[in-house]
Amino acid sequence: MELLDKLNILADAAKYDAACTSSGLDRSGRPGTVGSTMMAGCCHSFSADGRCISLLKVLFTNYCVYDCQYCVNRRSNDLPRAAFTPRELCELTMGFYRRNYIEGLFLSSAVIQNPDYTTEQMIETLRLLREEYRFGGYIHAKAIPGANPLLTYRLGLLADRLSVNIELPSAQSLSLLAPDKKKWAILAPMGQIRDGISVSKQERRLCRHAPRFAPAGQSTQMIVGATGESDRHILSLTQGLYDKYQLKRVFYSAYMPVSTSPLLPAPQGFQPPLLREHRLYQADWLLRFYHFRAEEILDEGQPDLDLRMDPKCCWALRHLEFFPVEVNRADYEALLRVPGIGVRSARRILTARRVGPLTFEGLKRLGVVLKRAQYFLTCSGRPLRGLHVTEDGLLRHLLALEAPATLSQEPVQLSLFDSAG
Amino acid sequence: MPWTQVCCCYDGSFPGFLSCVFESYVHKEEPVEFRTPEDLSCSLYPQRTIQTHPAHAQRVYRSLEGKLGREGRELFVRGFLTCLPEKELWLWRFLRMGYDRGPSFTRNLTDPTVDTVRRAVQHLNSEAHQYKGFTRFSELHGILVGEIEPKNRVLPLLRPHFRGRYPGENLVLHDRTHHEALFSRPREWAILPVEDFHPGPPGEEELQYRKLWRSFYDTIAIEGRYNPKCRMTHMPKRYWAMMTEFQKDWDTALPELPDASSPQKGPLV
Ligand code: SF4
8 A cells, every 4th residue: 555545544543633732841852863842832734624733643553453433443434444564654754854744743543453462563663763763853652541551651661742542521431432441441551651750750850861751741532522421520520630640631522423323423413512622621721720620610500611601701700709800919810810811911910010000001011801801800999991881791791702703603713722731 | 411313324234233232322322213225215314324343242232131131132132033113223222221220121011112022022933933833844955945934034043943853954944035044054054145045856755745744734634623714813824835735836846935036047955
């Protein structure tokens, strides 16, 4: 088979994976090697669906012995199959990397023969790439659940980031739709990777030459909309994953109708829940950067995110007693709770107000977008002049701001697929 | 006594600009306009033609960190690379603020001068970051050759990045807007003015990789999520012309440019 055909098949098979980030690690190039990595990551292009292309995202092979219902590559699906040789994949990675098409390789695989054999093939590819081709760019590798822990360990010595997909948000869904996969088989390598990372960090503190294990951390992904879990369930799972497994990122991917299995939503007329996915990413940001806890965002009374409005706005509307926040006195945490004020704006406010008290004019000059924030702020005790709204009016104003995104049938702009990580 | 207002004519280089600063302080003259050889319009103010004087430039440069602080110096130096209209004048005011008030002035984010310089530098930085990703190289006779069309002069910012990324390569990166190019090989580099830029034709292997990349690019998009607006937000159209994935003609040396005016000549490299 031609390399071009293989690439088409194996990129097509990998495209449903949400993660394409190259962040979390600064490594400068060294003489005799090719490649470096950037802490912030780097997008090299954006595909027609608006998602960042940072890595050469392919499967090693799409031959699979498993039959997960939600997956295009399941055994029972009739589609063309292919497998790279380790060398082909190295040549391709280097060829793309030198031309600055990509930041590195994202290597995942279906399960060919068994998890151990699959992992060995991946290790061979990465070993060749690092040792023979002297590749110093970014590598994200997917650990295969069920593989021997020693093999997973070797994979982590070659890759910068490892991930194990949690696939579905609950054990019941998993046993229903992916009978070959068990929750513990997914969580075991996650725990192993977490421990490997922290041991490696400790050792490197003592000795500069200790081996690095997955230095850019670990991530995971789950499919939303294929099964019935609530957003509240998903967010507490996410919170748990961040707390217990110290993940760098949790990715969500709106289910695409790739199967006619009666266990899944019927493909006819199925709309992938893109807006819901977008809201989940926003909520996820609140967990990672805004010091929110999952139980603050959703509770029993409200198990799902409001699709009409971003989760921070929703929280603010339910906690009007917290507002208004005084720009010239509030601490960083309080500023971050204001709808429309992000990490950058909050930091700029802290810097600028050391020079003198801030006014609404001054906020604008700082680049703070007041569309939402104006309703929740005072400057030296005064609200924005001429701004009087009732609680009801407030809801309507905020909804109107979101209207373009929620009214149209088109998917909203998924601006969260950036490289931040 | 207020300083005399003058128009400074200089060669357009950074040392030239620093020499203007030096002369202005020595003669107690306030530049209210700057002219470079490119713009020929005349001025109502008395003209001062300032020769670039490396030693004077050095003295001003060495004073920057003390007067403006580290951050202020970086803003000042980078500010000169931006496409901010009348950047010299803004930078002159910026410098005066630093000389008058000391390094803490850069924290005054609501001051119009600080704000303007900051925004311009922010624009430069983010454009440079985007070009770290969106630049495309072609391999021509063993040399990596690329072309960009930036608004700001990003080459000095891209240099350490690409040299770090490709430590062993010979590479040329041409900035079409500012007619200059980065020439880099192990242990040496230079950014030089370039009049004509005509790389040679691509080989078989180069064409093959372009084809593979383009095919990957088309395959990786999920049809059910088609969202051209979002793509445009993240990757504005102005970058597309130089990117392999949008290239129509496979045989050109570099991705086809919209207004390739001058005829192709022999290979440059
Ligand atoms: S093991 Fe992976 S590739 Fe195979 S069917 Fe399941 S999800 Fe798909």
